[in-house]
Amino acid sequence: MEDDESCPHHHSISPNYSAESDKTSQNWVEITDSFTESVKDLQLGELLHDELFGLFEAMSAIEMMDPKMDAGMLCNRGARKITSFEQAxxxxxxxxxxxxxxxxxxxxxxxxxxxxxxxxxxxxxxxxxxxxxxxxxxxxxxxxxxxxxxxxxxxxxxxxxxxxxxxxxxxxxxxxxxxxxxxxxxxxxxxxxxxxxxxxxxxxxxxxxxxxxxxxxxxxxxxxxxxxxxxxxxxxxxxxxxxxxxxxxxxxxxxxxxxxxxxxxxxxxxxxxxxxxxxxxxxxxxxxxxxxxxxxxxxxxxxxxxxxxxxxxxxMERFKVVCKAQGLTTFHQTVELFADFSQSGPCLVSRSALQLVGRNAGSSREALREALRNFCGPHALSSRAIPAARSAADAFLARAARPAGLLLQLSGHNRARQRDKLAMLLEEFALLQEEAERADAACALALGVPPRPHFATWALYHTLRAQALYLLAGFELELYAEHEYYYIYWYLYECIYGWLISTLSRADSLLQEAWNGTAATASAGKGGRRQKPNKAAKRPRPHARDAVRLQALQQLGGGYFKALLGLLREGLLQAPLPGFDRERVRFEHRFNAFTRLPAPPSAAYRDFRSAAQAAGLQGSEALFLSAGRHFAQAGQLLAAGGPTEAALARTSKTNFVLLRLLAAGHRPKIKPTFCFNESRHFPVICLTEGQLTHE
Structure with missing residues (x-):
């Protein structure tokens, strides 16, 4: 018990008390004097431990009339004793x-x-x-x-x-x-x-x-x-x-x-x-x-x-950014603004203000319609489409409004909560993918043309982006152990970024196809006969810049996967003891949120082990050399992105130099560390020149 001066009267049950005596009589004994005598050697805050006085009893004793725990008790040890406005x-x-x-x-x-x-x-x-x-x-x-x-x-x-x-x-x-x-x-x-x-x-x-x-x-x-x-x-x-x-x-x-x-x-x-x-x-x-x-x-x-x-x-500075959200007209622009704003670590008031100004407009049917037109140009969204096709497209837009609104709302939450909400949002995207396939089939039937995956491509693109955000958030929140990094980066390298690049390429093709069809129709209307569109007059690919950045991120993922695999083979990363290690359980736990998605199919643990074993057959030096090539290629792609990608480009260059040293046979005296100062998701592998020795 705690020696508390504010509670002089403590009562307890006699040591002779038993369950049998309770049936007949209760012998209460006043112990205030003996208690006071017993605790006089204890300082304020000290506890007496006994086999019948464990943690639960200690917590109960601390709670009772302790000014730190009992909010109803007035701590009157302070210099001032103000109790009300009137008294003051x-x-x-x-x-x-x-x-x-x-x-x-x-x-x-x-x-x-x-x-x-x-x-x-x-x-x-x-x-x-x-x-x-x-x-x-x-x-x-x-x-x-x-x-x-x-x-x-x-x-x-x-x-x-x-x-x-x-x-x-x-x-x-x-x-x-x-x-x-x-x-x-x-x-x-x-x-x-x-x-x-x-x-x-x-x-x-x-x-x-x-x-x-x-x-x-x-x-x-x-x-x-x-x-x-x-x-x-x-x-x-x-x-x-x-x-x-x-x-x-x-x-x-x-x-x-x-x-x-x-x-x-x-x-x-x-x-x-x-x-x-x-x-x-x-x-x-x-x-x-x-x-x-x-x-x-x-x-x-x-x-x-x-x-x-x-x-x-x-x-106030963030409110200036919030005011700019009013002028956004498409869902994609709104998503980018909300994501960039969230990464800057804004306060709750500015996050909430941005939601009120931009969320409803950004996820409205018109904003989604414009975003789909710019992404892959579905024929059914054209004003000249027949009513049945427009009706199917409008039904999809109405269904897409909920996950779109949830995606924008998600970026308004604090960074720690966003990852949990991304897992729930993926279930919405799974249902949206099914709806997108039905909408594509209905539009193709109404227009009398072969099915084209316009809506499915758009739904898959945002599903993959949500998956990438989910995995990268784990680095930001420090959820992964260092020995887990390599299969997280492998998943990004093999599954997420590869699919994203393919999806953007398909969207580009659909958009060019839609534009060429529109141009050909316009030429036929003017001249009376159909003419081939001028190749030189083709629109530039709107997704090219995003595709280049995704290729760079894919190369980064491949570089980290092979570099970390080599470090593990060399014993330079601390791994769990074999008796306590169940890598399959950890792998399936990390990617469990992806198992319900129809596309992309969730990668199995055996696929990862096959990839790791195939890469590991090359030997550590070959792994380091291959990882260095990945980082070099990523650095070249990022350098073309301008000053916005400068931090990632520096990270790629630093890791490339280090891996060339490791590939040449240098080995560190101490285990490497991972520095996330330049990027929250792609670290610099830290080994100084003084820590390297040549075998």
């Missing part, structure tokens, strides 16, 4: 009028820091509402402080509404509980913006005075930022955003960034901002302790003020 006002700790500018700055910056802490997944009770002024937002007589407190309430309400509409948060991202606080004061958004503008204009008049204090300009910047932030969020959370409103957002965002720069320059003017300075009395960490549930509370670390301002600056 009575004690003179909370001035309500004529606040010094430094105090007001400290309140605003401290509250914004707690707002950022809430947005990073902590509870409102332990972050924003530790500010006592927010418990009575109408109480302050200082106008700027009152309007700021009311604006915080409105901001919390607007952010909650935006996050609930987007629905891309998990329990670790965001805690929606309000703990009894009413977040919707009887003030509309427009009235709140007007109140902030009035205070802003009053402060601006004061700031124009040459003799005004720099704190006045600093307060003006913060109030203006609050007003702009509220306006931007109001625009982004609307269901029917207009292009004009998002253009206005771009202008507002630039003003917000300027205000944040002023805030950053003046953050040290506020009370409690300097390093080692005591926190202001208006922030009481334990004020809401009794509101928390009786479970182990999460440790809440409040953001530093300068870090909070940096967080808001990054958010």
């Amino acid at each position: 006002v009575t004690d003179g700790l909370l001035p309500l009028n004529d606040l010094p500018p430094t105090t007001l700055l400290g309140i605003i910056d401290g509250t914004l820091a707690r707002l950022v802490s809430w947005l990073e997944g902590h509870s409102l009770a332990q972050t924003v509402f530790t500010c006592l002024y927010l418990h009575r937002p109408y109480a302050p007589q200082d106008r700027a402080l009152k309007v700021f407190c009311l604006a915080v309430y409105k901001l919390l309400d607007v952010i909650k509404d935006l996050l609930h509409k987007a629905m891309v948060y998990e329990e670790e991202d965001f805690q929606p509980m309000q703990y009894g606080f009413h977040l919707n004061p009887d003030i509309s958004e427009q009235r709140m913006i007007g109140m902030l503008r009035e205070v802003e204009e009053e402060l601006h008049r004061k700031a124009r005075n040459k003799q005004c204090e720099p704190e006045t300009q600093a307060i003006f910047a913060r109030i203006k930022f609050m007003r702009i932030f509220l306006q931007v969020l109001n625009s982004l959370r609307k269901e029917d955003q207009q292009q004009n409103s998002l253009n206005d957002c771009q202008r507002l965002l630039q003003s917000a960034i300027e205000m944040l720069q002023t805030m950053k320059d003046t953050v040290l003017l506020g009370q409690g901002a300097k390093e080692g300075e005591e926190e202001m009395a208006c922030f009481e960490p334990s004020i809401n302790q009794r509101l928390l549930p009786p479970t182990f509370p999460r440790y809440t670390k409040i953001k530093k003020r300068i870090e909070a301002i940096t967080h808001f600056t990054e958010m």
